[in-house]
Amino acid sequence: MTASVEFRALRRTFGQTVALDGFDLIVAPGEFVALLGPSGCGKTTALRCVAGFERPDSGAVLVDGRDVTNVPANKRDAGMVFQSYSLFPNLNARDNVAFGLRVRKVPVATRRKKADELLELVGLPSHADRYPHQLSGGQQQRVALARALALEPRVLLLDEPLSALDAKVRVTLREEIRRLQLDLGITTIFVTHDQEEALSIADRVAVLRDGRLEQAGAPADVYDRPATPFVAEFVGTMNHLTGQVSGNQVTVLGQLLPVDGPVPADPSVDVLVRPEAVQVVQNSDGPAEVLAASFRGASVRLRLAVAGGEVLADVPGHEAARLGPGTRVAVRLVERPVLVAARTVTVPSPVVAADAV
Amino acid sequence: MAALTGLERVSGAPPRRTRAWWRGAVFLLAAAYFLIPLGTSFWYTIYTPTAGVSFAAYGELLTAEGFAASLSLSLGLAVATIVLVLLLALPAMLAVRLFAPRLRVVMEVLCTLPLVVPPITFVAGIGTALRDGTDLLAPTPFWATMIAVQDPGFPVVLVLAYVVLVLPFVYRSLDAGLRTMDVRTLVEAARNLGASWPYVLARVVVPNLRTALASASFLTLALVLGEYTVASLLGYQPFAVWIVTVSGSKGQLSVAVSILSLLLIWLLLLAVSTIFSKEKGK
Numbered sequence: 268m269t270a271s272v273e274f275r276a277l278r279r280t281f282g283q284t285v286a287l288d289g290f291d292l293i294v295a296p297g298e299f300v301a302l303l304g305p306s307g308c309g310k311t312t313a314l315r316c317v318a319g320f321e322r323p324d325s326g327a328v329l330v331d332g333r334d335v336t337n338v339p340a341n342k343r344d345a346g347m348v349f350q351s352y353s354l355f356p357n358l359n360a361r362d363n364v365a366f367g368l369r370v371r372k373v374p375v376a377t378r379r380k381k382a383d384e385l386l387e388l389v390g391l392p393s394h395a396d397r398y399p400h401q402l403s404g405g406q407q408q409r410v411a412l413a414r415a416l417a418l419e420p421r422v423l424l425l426d427e428p429l430s431a432l433d434a435k436v437r438v439t440l441r442e443e444i445r446r447l448q449l450d451l452g453i454t455t456i457f458v459t460h461d462q463e464e465a466l467s468i469a470d471r472v473a474v475l476r477d478g479r480l481e482q483a484g485a486p487a488d489v490y491d492r493p494a495t496p497f498v499a500e501f502v503g504t505m506n507h508l509t510g511q512v513s514g515n516q517v518t519v520l521g522q523l524l525p526v527d528g529p530v531p532a533d534p535s536v537d538v539l540v541r542p543e544a545v546q547v548v549q550n551s552d553g554p555a556e557v558l559a560a561s562f563r564g565a566s567v568r569l570r571l572a573v574a575g576g577e578v579l580a581d582v583p584g585h586e587a588a589r590l591g592p593g594t595r596v597a598v599r600l601v602e603r604p605v606l607v608a609a610r611t612v613t614v615p616s617p618v619v620a621a622d623a624v
Numbered sequence: 625m626a627a628l629t630g631l632e633r634v635s636g637a638p639p640r641r642t643r644a645w646w647r648g649a650v651f652l653l654a655a656a657y658f659l660i661p662l663g664t665s666f667w668y669t670i671y672t673p674t675a676g677v678s679f680a681a682y683g684e685l686l687t688a689e690g691f692a693a694s695l696s697l698s699l700g701l702a703v704a705t706i707v708l709v710l711l712l713a714l715p716a717m718l719a720v721r722l723f724a725p726r727l728r729v730v731m732e733v734l735c736t737l738p739l740v741v742p743p744i745t746f747v748a749g750i751g752t753a754l755r756d757g758t759d760l761l762a763p764t765p766f767w768a769t770m771i772a773v774q775d776p777g778f779p780v781v782l783v784l785a786y787v788v789l790v791l792p793f794v795y796r797s798l799d800a801g802l803r804t805m806d807v808r809t810l811v812e813a814a815r816n817l818g819a820s821w822p823y824v825l826a827r828v829v830v831p832n833l834r835t836a837l838a839s840a841s842f843l844t845l846a847l848v849l850g851e852y853t854v855a856s857l858l859g860y861q862p863f864a865v866w867i868v869t870v871s872g873s874k875g876q877l878s879v880a881v882s883i884l885s886l887l888l889i890w891l892l893l894l895a896v897s898t899i900f901s902k903e904k905g906k
Contacts, residue, residue, distance in 0.1 A: 320812055340815040351806055353813040357831040367817035411813075418817065 269296040269454045270331035270344070270421035272317060277326035278478075279312050286312040287323065288478035294471075296331075297452045299445065300483075301459055301469035305501065309478035310458045314424050317456065319343045330422060345422040346415030350430055352407045354399040360386060360410045361395035367418040385413035388447065405436040412444065416451070423448065423455040429464065441468050462502045466490060474498045492527065496608045499539050506545065506578050510538035510607060517607055520573060520598060527604035536607040542568060544601040545580035549589055553597035557590050573598055662883070669880040681880040688877060694866035695885075700778060701862060702848040705786040706841050709794050712787065713840075717798055718829060721807055735795035738788050743853040750785055751858065779860050786848050793843040801836020842893055849889055 272294040279287040287309045294300045302310040315321035316328050319340030327336045335343060354363045361382045362369075368378035386395055389409040399407055408428050415423060425444070429437045445468040448455045459465050465472045466486040473483040474497075482494040493499035510519035512534045515526050519538040530536075547555075547569060558577065559570040567587035569580045578598065582590065590596065669681045685691060713735075720727050738746070754774065761767045773780040807829070814828045830837065852864040861869070863885065871878030 318812075318816055320815070340812070341818045341820060343816075345816070347813070347816045349809050349813060351809050353806070353809045355810060355813070355828055355832070356805065366814070366819075370818045370823060414813075414817070 269452055271296050271329075272422055272454060272456065273327075273329040273332075274313060274316070275327045275329060277313060277316055277323045277328070279309075279316065279321060279323045285478050287316075287326075289326070290475070290478060290480055292473055292480055292483060294454055294456060296454055299448050299455045299457065299468065299470045301457045301465035301472045302475060303459060303462060303465040303472050303502070304475035304481075306460060308475040310460075310475050311426055312478075313475070314347075314426050314456055314458045317343075317422065318345055318347050318424055344418075344420050345424050346418060346420035347424040347426065348408065348411045348415050348428040350427040352399065352404065352431070353411055354402075354407055354414070356399050359396050359398050360391065360402065363399070363410055364413045364417050366414060371418070381417060382413075385417055386410070388416075389413045390443070403436075404432050405440055408432065408440065409443075412447070416447075416453075421454065423453045425455065425457040427458055427460070430459070430461070437464070444468065466502070472502075474501060476501075493539075493606065496537075496539070499606065499608075504542055504579060506540045506542065508538045508540055508576075508578065509610070510536050512536055512607065517605065519605070520578075520600060522600050524600060524602065525604045527606050531607065531609045533609065535610050537610055539606040539608060540578075540600055542579040542581040544603070544605075545571075545578055546599045546601060547571065547580050547582050547586075547590060548597045548599070549594060550597040551595050553595045555596050555598045557592050557594045557596060559592055560587055560590060562587075571596065571598060662886075665879050666883055669876050669883065672876070681876040682884070684874075684877055685880050685884065688870070688874075690861065690866050690870075691881070694861050694863045695888075697778070697861070698849050698863035701782055701786065702845045704780075704783045705790065705848050706844045708783060709787045709790055709844060710837065710840065713791065713794050713798055714829070714833075714837075715825070717795070717802065718807065718811075718825070721802060722811060732795070732799075736792045739792045743789070744857075746785070746788070747854045747857045750781065750854070754781065754858075776860060779858070782855055782858065782860060782862070785854050785858075786844075786851065789851070789854070790844045790847050793847070794840040797836045797840040797843065798833065801833045805832050838896060841896055845892060845896070846889060849885070 274290050274292045277287045277290040278285075284307075286307075290309060290313055292300070292313075302313060304310045312321055316323050316336075317330070319335070319338060319342075323336065327334050329335065330344065354360075355366065358366065361379065364382040364385050365373075365378040368381060373381075383392070383395060386392055389412055391406060391409055391413075394402065394406060394410075399410075402410065408431075411428070428444075429441055432440065441464055444457075457465070457469060466489070469486060471483055472486050472489045474481040474489060476497050482489055482498045484492075484494075489498060489502055493502060493505075499505045508519050510517040512526065512530055515530060516523050517526050517536065517538055519540070524538075543566075547557075555571045555573045555578075557569050558572050561568050561570075562584070563581075565584060566581045567584055567590075569582060569587065569590060571578045571580055580598070670679055671677050717731070720731050754770070758767065758770045761770050773784070810828055810832070811824055814824045819827065850864055851862070852868065855862050856865045856868070867878055867881050867885070870881065
């Protein structure tokens with residue numbers, strides 16, 4: 268039932284805009300891959316190339332090794348769930364789910380049964396007779412998911428299906444999508460701009476930038492070992508601190524830490540440190556000072572003034588109670604290998620622009 | 625509690641009564657505006673100072689020469705126009721929306737153009753084209769086509785002219801309908817589920833455009849049944865032209881026909897609207 272999907276040097280331009288610029292990626296059978304990137308990075312275009320709604324200018328899309336680039340959308344074997352609500356307003360939930368089966372002239376009794384099974388699968392067994400306008404956003408997306416699965420496609424395409432839903436529904440539904448995907452073992456490509464969403468449900472996260480693949484890897488790899496500064500900043504938050512490389516170690520904020528990955532030729536580097544790797548201890552003689560604290564539920568993000576700049580640090584909520592603005596503190600980095608990049612800043616300051624969640 | 629309700633009533637009642645009074649007045653005025661001419665027309669058809677009250681004009685109507693022929697011609701033209709204009713406009717509008725959104729402005733201008741061209745200019749153009757066209761095409765096989773479209777039994781040329789005349793109204797109705805739905809996503813969802821283009825059109829677009837299609841059909845029907853200028857100047861005799869012809873010789877009869885046609889159109893519109901709304905409820 269499942270198939271591999273291969274993007275081979277896909278290129279697609281819309282006038283002056285280059286949506287895809289030589290995009291390569293192989294999705295293994297049964298794998299759940301999240302395409303992650305800022306808006307305009309080409310992730311949706313890539314997905315639409317698999318669905319057949321977009322034809323690449325050059326390159327190819329292969330499903331199970333077969334080139335489907337020129338196959339019309341209605342002859343492809345990929346179910347899709349859209350970002351906007353896409354249920355047919357004139358049909359009730361059951362008929363929506365059964366639409367694909369009706370196109371294939373499946374007998375009424377069979378398609379009714381199948382539709383009811385699928386509605387049960389997505390947790391809406393009692394909503395079969397409701398029309399889309401009688402369903403909530405989350406319920407509509409569940410029905411859309413059931414509809415996409417009705418033809419038992421070999422590939423499931425999800426184009427930001429959760430972005431129109433509120434936070435709580437988003438989390439439960441994404442977990443259900445993952446559970447379903449694991450049960451069915453269906454190859455799934457999930458487009459999102461929400462890094463937390465991508466990291467939490469995908470087997471592999473593919474980060475796109477300007478129509479190219481920046482990095483593809485397991486969520487933990489992408490988060491802990493970003494291949495490029497772009498990935499580091501887009502996925503999670505990253506402090507850029509000035510450091511001096513000596514051998515395969517680097518001096519940063521007065522600490523000597525081992526370097527992870529290649530070392531640039533220039534010894535003056537940016538050291539990339541996650542806010543949760545910055546430890547803060549109250550110390551009235553400390554060299555740093557708390558500038559601001561923002562409460563984030565389980566943790567508190569502190570903005571600290573250190574020698575020559577600022578650093579973001581995440582500390583557990585209960586510790587942060589004593590660390591109000593103005594408190595003098597000492598800062599320590601967790602002892603583990605750190606990533607370094609060629610110097611882009613002159614003073615140690617955090618990149619706040621990429622501060623997502 | 626009681627005091628509260630009492631207070632509300634005191635403050636709420638006078639404006640309501642004033643509003644009710646105005647409403648009644650406006651209603652009566654509007655009713656008078658429509659019904660008095662209708663009533664007097666009706667009285668004119670049934671009363672003559674010499675013969676008194678008689679329904680002879682209505683009896684005469686059904687047997688009058690040309691009544692059935694012109695009415696059926698008009699209805700036939702209306703149906704043909706509705707079918708043709710919808711078949712032309714709907715796929716074109718969809719195609720522009722889906723594949724060439726930038727052409728939408730061009731299409732809008734083209735479709736609204738007939739509104740600013742006076743029918744008299746339009747018909748003069750058609751007349752010239754038909755005359756010169758027939759001469760020009762005389763030595764070719766198309767000559768027969770030119771003759772066929774002008775067949776007085778069913779003048780296709782009138783259908784073509786009416787398609788142009790109703791285009792602005794049809795365009796507006798369909799455009800309003802298409803705006804209410806996310807056409808692109810619905811079409812893509814259906815394509816994704818294996819539907820061919822004709823299937824998408826018949827099972828996804830049309831069912832969700834019922835109201836718009838109904839209003840486009842109403843407007844076309846009303847316009848074609850009442851159209852006089854083009855038909856008369858091109859020398860055909862659909863219903864509207866026949867009424868005018870008859871009114872010259874038989875005054876009472878022509879007014880009776882007008883009243884009857886009013887009823888008829890009203891019934892037709894009612895029928896179309898119930899058909900569409902019934903299907904929607906299904």
